[in-house]
Amino acid sequence: xQQVKQNSPSLSVQEGRISxxxxxxxxxxxxxxxxxxxxxxEGPTFLISISSIKDKNEDGRFTVFLNKSAKHxxxxxxxxxxxxxxxxxxxxxxxxxxQKLVFGQGTRLTINP
Amino acid sequence: DVKVTQSSRYLVKRTxxxxxxxxxxxxxxxxxxxxxxxxxxxxxxxxxxxxxxxxEKGDIPEGYSVSREKKERFSLILESASTNQTSxxxxxxxxxxxxxxxxxxxxxxxxxx
Numbered sequence: 001x002q003q004v005k006q007n008s009p010s011l012s013v014q015e016g017r018i019s020x021x022x023x024x025x026x027x028x029x030x031x032x033x034x035x036x037x038x039x040x041x042e043g044p045t046f047l048i049s050i051s052s053i054k055d056k057n058e059d060g061r062f063t064v065f066l067n068k069s070a071k072h073x074x075x076x077x078x079x080x081x082x083x084x085x086x087x088x089x090x091x092x093x094x095x096x097x098x099q100k101l102v103f104g105q106g107t108r109l110t111i112n113p
Numbered sequence: 114d115v116k117v118t119q120s121s122r123y124l125v126k127r128t129x130x131x132x133x134x135x136x137x138x139x140x141x142x143x144x145x146x147x148x149x150x151x152x153x154x155x156x157x158x159x160x161x162x163x164x165x166x167x168x169e170k171g172d173i174p175e176g177y178s179v180s181r182e183k184k185e186r187f188s189l190i191l192e193s194a195s196t197n198q199t200s201x202x203x204x205x206x207x208x209x210x211x212x213x214x215x216x217x218x219x220x221x222x223x224x225x226x
Contacts (some may be wrong), residue, residue: 004115009153032213041201043117043217044156048204099144100171101215105157107174 003027006104013113019077021107022081023090025072030092034076034101035064038087046082047088080111116140117218119204127226132191134221136204139201144207145187147171147179149200156203162187170196 005024013019023033031052036044050064050073051056057064063076077084087108091101120135138145140225148156148171158171160179168179176198180188184222189208201222205215 006155006188032211041222042219043205043219046214049212050216054153060152064144099207099209099213100146100161101213103148105153105155
């Protein structure tokens with residue numbers, strides 16, 4: 001039972017354009033969402049997050065949008081740069097003791113020059 | 114910056130061997146996690162710990178056990194390694210709080226022959 005889904009395994013975008021990565025979730029108890037970026041042979045690094053009380057959070061070139069009614073979030077990267085080429089994971093969390101994260105399958109983003 | 118270190122970057126073991134994966138964090142985090150990452154499946158939680166000597170099963174605990182004798186150290190044990198445990202193993206740590214952010218180590222690529 002995949003509670004967090006990233007339905008696009010890969011995405012290719014031209015440098016300078018917008019990259020949009022999507023994520024859907026099924027558990028309405030999730031109240032916090034995070035995006036991680038992962039390069040090969042490295043651990044994931046935190047990128048940006050959003051609480052369920054907001055619908056948008058922005059940090060430089062990165063913006064996360066949350067649509068609670070649709071149980072959907074997206075990550076926008078503008079403008080896309082070659083260094084953005086990586087695997088992106090969305091994750092969701094409920095308030096609980098250890099605050100576990102549930103991850104999606106990941107989307108491999110390739111930025112083409 | 115938080116640092117999470119893992120004992121080995123690459124490990125090759127034989128079927129039936131007992132395997133120990135070590136993880137150490139230097140930021141006095143209460144929570145520690147072990148994940149495995151497989152293509153198309155994202156990060157799946159094996160075990161986590163919210164305090165010394167406390168542990169809880171994640172989504173895929175079968176074939177694994179863990180040990181947390183000290184706050185900074187969380188060990189993953191494969192009692193009898195099997196080929197289907199060939200994977201990338203990622204350790205993470207966090208503190209309880211509003212951000213839910215977990216900090217990851219670089220990962221251990223385990224191959225079981």
